[in-house]
Amino acid sequence: MYLTDEEKRMLNGEHGEIVQKCMKVLVTLGEIYDAERMIEISSVHSPGVSYRVAGDAGLNYVKDASSQGCFKIPTTLNTVGIDTEGWKKIGFPTDFSLKQLELIDAYGKLGSIYTNTCTPYLVGSIPKFGEHVAWGESSAVAFVNSVIGARTNREGGPSALAAAVTGRVPYYGYHLDSSRKSKFLIQVEVEVKSDRDYAVLGYYAGHSCGKEVLAFDGIKKCPTMENLKALSAAVASSGAVALYHILGVTPEATTMQVIDDKVETLKFGPNEYRKTVEKFSYTGEVDFVVIGCPHCSIIEIRQAAALLKGKRIESDMWICTSRQVKTLADKMGYTKTIEDAGAQIVCDTCPVLCPTLERGYRNIITNSAKLAHYAPGLWNVKTALIETEDCIKAAITGKWRGEHWRK
Ligand code: F3S
Numbered sequence: 001m002y003l004t005d006e007e008k009r010m011l012n013g014e015h016g017e018i019v020q021k022c023m024k025v026l027v028t029l030g031e032i033y034d035a036e037r038m039i040e041i042s043s044v045h046s047p048g049v050s051y052r053v054a055g056d057a058g059l060n061y062v063k064d065a066s067s068q069g070c071f072k073i074p075t076t077l078n079t080v081g082i083d084t085e086g087w088k089k090i091g092f093p094t095d096f097s098l099k100q101l102e103l104i105d106a107y108g109k110l111g112s113i114y115t116n117t118c119t120p121y122l123v124g125s126i127p128k129f130g131e132h133v134a135w136g137e138s139s140a141v142a143f144v145n146s147v148i149g150a151r152t153n154r155e156g157g158p159s160a161l162a163a164a165v166t167g168r169v170p171y172y173g174y175h176l177d178s179s180r181k182s183k184f185l186i187q188v189e190v191e192v193k194s195d196r197d198y199a200v201l202g203y204y205a206g207h208s209c210g211k212e213v214l215a216f217d218g219i220k221k222c223p224t225m226e227n228l229k230a231l232s233a234a235v236a237s238s239g240a241v242a243l244y245h246i247l248g249v250t251p252e253a254t255t256m257q258v259i260d261d262k263v264e265t266l267k268f269g270p271n272e273y274r275k276t277v278e279k280f281s282y283t284g285e286v287d288f289v290v291i292g293c294p295h296c297s298i299i300e301i302r303q304a305a306a307l308l309k310g311k312r313i314e315s316d317m318w319i320c321t322s323r324q325v326k327t328l329a330d331k332m333g334y335t336k337t338i339e340d341a342g343a344q345i346v347c348d349t350c351p352v353l354c355p356t357l358e359r360g361y362r363n364i365i366t367n368s369a370k371l372a373h374y375a376p377g378l379w380n381v382k383t384a385l386i387e388t389e390d391c392i393k394a395a396i397t398g399k400w401r402g403e404h405w406r407k
Helices: 005-011 017-032 051-066 094-109 138-148 157-166 195-209 225-238 251-255 270-278 298-308 323-332 334-340 369-379 388-397
Strands: 038-040 044-046 075-077 168-170 182-188 214-217 244-246 259-268 288-296 316-321 344-347 363-366 382-385
Touching: 005 017, 017 157, 017 168, 044 157, 051 094, 051 157, 075 094, 138 225, 138 244, 157 168, 182 195, 195 214, 195 225, 195 259, 195 270, 195 369, 195 382, 225 244, 225 288, 225 298, 225 369, 244 251, 259 270, 288 298, 288 369, 288 388, 298 316, 298 323, 298 334, 298 388, 316 323, 323 334, 323 344, 334 344, 363 369, 363 388, 369 382
Parallel strands: 044 075, 182 214, 182 259, 214 244, 288 316, 288 363, 316 344, 363 382
Antiparallel strands: 038 168
C-alpha cells in the first residue's frame, strides 16, 4: 500500500505511540480491503460511544488514547447510553451512568465535540458533496453518503478513533466512484409521503437488497429531510445499505450515472407495503411509545407538541433527540407542552443504547423501522410500526387497535 512520507513517519512512531498504533490499524484495514493508498478526511462521527456497547474494554482503550494524544480532525460523538443531564430523574443505574460519563470525558480529552446524537447533520456537522469523511452509525452513514453525497465507509469505534487521530482512512469502498453504483433499482409504485411510509419503503429495500447500493425510482413528491432520515435508518437496519440514490432527488443521481449495467429491478407496490408493515403489527395495551429513532429534528418535536397539547398520556412515552435540538424546543415552549402531557424528551440516548431492558416493557409502539426491527431481539417485546399521529394517539389512550388500510 502506498504511503506518503508523512504517513510513513506516523507508522514509524515519529508522531508518538498512539498515532503509530492508529496508523497500524488503518494500514491493516487497507491491506484487507486492497486499498492502494490513504485519503485525507475532513470529519469523523464516532460510533461505539455508548458504554453499553463499549464496555470496560472500550472505556480503557479511549482513556489510554486520551492520555497520549489528541484528535486531528473535528469529531462528533454518536448517541450515548444515558441522558447526560437527566439520567438520575429518568432512573438510569448509577454505576452505568458514571462509567458512561467517564467514557464521554475521555472522548472529550481527545477533542471530541459532545453532540451525543445519531443525527450530527442536524447539529452542524454537514460535509460538502464529494467530501471524504469517516462516519460511523449506520443511519448517519446512509444519510451522509446518500442525501449529502459525501463519501464514507461504515466505520466502527476503533477505526473512527484511528481516523480522528491520523486524519486518514484507507481509500476503498464507498470512497471510490466504482463502488457507488446501484445494483438494485426499486420501482416505487405507491405514494410515499409520511416518515412511516419512508421507513416501510426503506425496510423493504434493505431486506431485499442486503448490503448493496440501490436506487429508488418513481418517488413523485420530493422527500423532506425527516423522510430521508427515516429512510436512511430503515435501509441500514433490515439490511446493511450504506448508500442509496433517489433518481431525480439525491445529488449523485443528478450528477453521475448511478445505475450499474447489471442492475436488478424490484417493485414496491401496495402488497409489498402491507406485508412489510405486517411484520410489526402488535395491537393491545400500550406500554411504551418512542419517537426519535434517529433523533428528532425540531420539526418533529413541534409536531409531537401540537398533537400532545392539552392531553394526558396513559403509557410511557419518550421523544429522543439531541441536547442542541432540545434547547431549541425549550425556547419554543414545546418541551413544556410535551412534559405537561406526561411524555419525556430524552436527550443524548435512545432505547437501543441505554439500559431500557430493566424497565420491563412488553411492547414498544414507534414510527421507526429501526427501533421496531431491533427491539424484539433485544428485549423480547412486540412492536408496532405506525404513523407518528397514531403513536401519539396510542400513548394518549394507552391502546393500539391497529389501522384501517388506506393503501
Ligand atoms: Fe439513533 Fe438509537 Fe435509533 S442511535 S438511529 S436513536 S437506535
